[in-house]
Amino acid sequence: AQKVTQAQTEISVVEKEDVTLDCVYETRDTTYYLFWYKQPPSGELVFLIRRNSFDEQNEISGRYSWNFQKSTSSFNFTITASQVVDSAVYFCALVNRDDKIIFGKGTRLHILP
């Protein structure tokens, strides 16, 4: 079975704090892909990052960074020096070889001014 678990339903932090969103996945496939999407109040899904199962290198993009650990089946997302514009729902997703996308339930992030 394939599954994505985002245990944090809702997080609130004060602006400029760092925040980490957790993502744990389950799959029997050896080849798979992991994604993070942002869904602002307007509703569209905005692509943030893609990782394949063979690339465990962490990635940093501006204030965003991702930590992929196959040993714990986790793909966590950290926002450094958070800003009010980061307020949104964030989804982690798992994709298999058939391009089937399985989303987690999302984490609603509130950045308080």
Add this chain to the structure above:
Amino acid sequence: EAGVAQSPRYKIIEKRQSVAFWCNPISGHATLYWYQQILGQGPKLLIQFQNNGVVDDSQLPKDRFSAERLKGVDSTLKIQPAKLEDSAVYLCASSLEGRYYGYTFGSGTRLTVV
């Protein structure tokens, strides 16, 4: 490049009525998806097409939901009859080997069943 187009943007119907949603994917994208996103939850896959064939419709409630993708391009999703629990945003997405090149999502259709 034009995005994934969906219509209507909003729809309000009474329970037991029928409704149809339309999706026009990005030109050349072979794979098309319909997702249901209930308020406060993650998108749930309803059906995945590869060209005009169905790859996965295991979570499509086939007693009331139907979908087609004629000529491997546009797609329609129909609900007949609608129930209150069908109130959700219906998202369409398309891709060309999306696991490598990504997925493009439409803005969705927000359905309210009263």
